[in-house]
Amino acid sequence: MTVDRPITEDDLQAHIDGALDPKREAAVERYLAEHPDVARRIETQAGQRAALRAAFAPIAEEPLPPSLNLDRLIAARRRPAVPTWRAAAAAVILLAAGGTSGWLLRDTLATPESGVTALAREAADSYAVFAVDRSRPVEIRAEATDQLVRWISNRLNRSIAVPDLSASGYRFMGGRLVPTPHGPAGMLMYDDDRGTRLVMLVRPMEAEQDAPMAPSRNGDIAGYTWAQGGLGYSLVGPAAPDVLHPLADAARRQISGAI
Template sequence: MTSNDPILESDLNAYVDDQLAVGRRIEVEAYLSERPEIAAQIMKDLRVRDELRLALADHRAVTRQATRDAARLLERSLAHRRIFSVFRRAAAIALFVAAGWTAHAVLGPFGATEVIASTPPPAFVEEAVRAHKTTLIRDAMSSQPEAAVFDPAEIRSATAIVLPDLPKGWAVVDTQVFPSAYGPSVELVLEPKKDERLSLFAVRPGSFGVQHVLLFHADNARAAYWQIGDVAYALVSESRKADDLAETARDLSRTLY
């Protein structure tokens, strides 16, 4: 059940901090779905928040100076609309950083790494990996012709899915529409360079969200996935390194704004 209470700055702060009840979170997401500029700012806040969490979880990927830089980035990101909240969150971050480094010095390295996800990925990520493996099978079958004709406007009209702009020089090898739990999904088989294959999977997962790029490892495949509004995306590869794949996915996501 939803309420008629207006969405306040405190609600947006609590949304970023994962402090909202499910019902109120849905109301905030509905509010953001109608205000893309505010949604984009919230997505930036979520990215910086999670970068800080990752920095504290993986001591090998960050130094004290890098953590302080990330905290200053968070402060600048939030200052224009929630001054008081910045000081409150900055104080909490400072205490958390101090406690984390003290524990690291006393107890040794933390066990969590980027490879071991704390929560399972959304269902669409596993669909993306399955679609990628299916295209590899199709690619090896001469009886399954590829559909290299790529018309993003036609795809958008038929599926309501907006696809990112591809980098110059990338070729579309195959275009397929797959069924999913929430309607049609789209997969592009891409060739960034000769003999390299990437799969770009896009689907409307049934909920609004702003999620920066995260990584998922499944068997020999890696997926970099994200969500902007009501469309989610996954870039899947069996050859690219995790950092390279994530950076490529971030480049693609930026073209959607």
């Protein structure tokens, strides 16, 4: 007595492809009749297969490109290698093209920003992340300014000072350490109690360790950035430049007197 072997997934997929011999096909059909849940799955897969074949039929019926003709491929493999002088000429052309492309793309592939330009962008990025945070914009609040100053000074290995801008209507909120591409920086935040916040970023400078105050703009964020004694400072915010510039001047005077 011959016992039919169990129906496997391979049998079911071969059934979809129409690749079973008549005896095995009959066994699979009996199995599907006894297992309607499997039959529904196989019917769905068969429908998907038919849809794919219909979608790609026009491409499948296209003639094979001449470049993929087997005789052409064999002939290309047997063709002698390119003479040395031709290869050398091609290398020279590629090198020249590469040099020209490099010159044309010199601005795109330029060295990343450095100095006060980089600091201004980093300050704007810190503003975009933290100034909009209404729950925890700063890590250490103004009530613990001494602790904040020690924390930032220790991480920067430089003593920092916190300017007082209250005379100009901006109270000190507190601050935190933030990462930058040039190492850690101290972020100080101010608020005018009407929803406008300012951020001052301070960090050691590898380039432009002493630089005059310069304006900047990154999107809607204006700023004034300078460096003195190896530390860079950037005061940024949404305030108009004629409002922000006096605040930056006041901060610089206080920092100069404190250092």
